[in-house]
Amino acid sequence: MKHKVKINSTEKIIVELNDTKKYNNCHIAVAGESGSGKTQFALELLKQFHIKSNEQVKFLYLDFKGLKKGDEKSDFYRPFFEQTKTEYINITEDGVSFPVNPLSFIDTINQKDKLLGINKFVDIIAKYGNIGENKEQVLKQTVKDVFETKENGEYPSFKEIYDNVMLAEDGKNSRLTGILNSIQELNIFQTKVNPLESFINKNYYFSLSGDLPKPVQFTATFLIINYIYNVFMNMKKAPFENDKKIISLRYVLLIDEAHIIFKDKKSQEILEKILREIRSQGVSIILLSQGIEEFNQPSFDFSTMCNTSFLLKIKDINNIKVINKFLGYSEKEGRKAKQSLEKIETITAGVISNIKEFEKAQLFELAQFSQ
DSSP states (O other), X not given: OEEEEEETTTEEEEEETTBTTTOSOOOEEEEOOTTSSHHHHHHHHHHHHHHHTTTOSEEEEEESSOOOTTGGGSTTTHHHHHHHTEEEEETTSTTOOBSOOGXXXXXXXXXXXXXXXXXXXXXHHHHHHTOHHHHHHHHHHHHHHHHHTOOTTOOOOHHHHHHHHHHHTTTOOOHHHHHHHHHHHTTOBOSSOOGGGOGGGSEEEEEOOTTSOHXXXXXXXXXXXXXXXXXXXXXXXXXXXXXXXXXXXXXXXXXXTTHHHHTOHHHHHHHHHHHHHGGGGTEEEEEEESOSXXXXXXXXXXXXXOSEEEXXXXXXXXXXXXXXXXXXOOHHHHHHHHHHHHTGGGSTTEEEEOOTTSOTTOOEEOOOTTO
């Protein structure tokens, strides 16, 4: 998958992210403060994935801050949605839901796999709902019981699970019933989804409004991420082309405002697991954050799992140690990086990177979707 990067608006660099001789994985870390050109670059990057793959590589854009009402029709976003055939989803709007049932990754035939799937589903609800061990057991037993009532490969809805939990709890309200009720009341997920029309076969922009309660926002996000993880991990490993040099790219998951996830300890474990395991399945994860410090958490440095990094304008350009860690630079390269970052005001969407096709710490211009 080649991506063109402009230098001073004249020359171009061709980056082949799925060349395994150059890159260990297709994951990408992008850091840049508001107004640095980060979002425009992300849109351009996804557009090029779409075009260069002849529309075969699909993507999901997860936007944690969410778009304001009407922004999807603005001159900033509308051309992107049209050119990439992307469906915009804002679950706070009436009649809008995400076209997946997160329970449908659960195996309904093999009992052991079915139990493992139910446990994983319950674990995600428990993590973000802070429901406690007793309520976790209630939810687990309820999900098992509801699954037993299903035939012909059907899956439960969140409303059915909520209704049955309320019966088990004698109608008493709790954190568990609260989060289940919010998800089913907002109609975040569809219940009946045609397996031949899986959402991974289409491009989506998922706007997660900051007005949503945090437990609901995170639960919905990681149910979707977990679904993607299970879909691709159940496939054979991505095939190689050109004498086992180029790995076939199947899907792109872009997480905007990723620092929100980085700061949540419950999310770090799941994201780390996905970054480690899904790379051999032809899935590229792109993480966008406002700064570089957020990537480096006490338990794990997420930038180490992203073989390609782009650093745009940031507030703290004096922290060479952290910059070097983010980009994999030496001390000498770090000093040069600081000099380049000091000149970033003179160039639109100026960036330094660790791409193999260009000199480290050298400033260049990222292609922007609006251009």
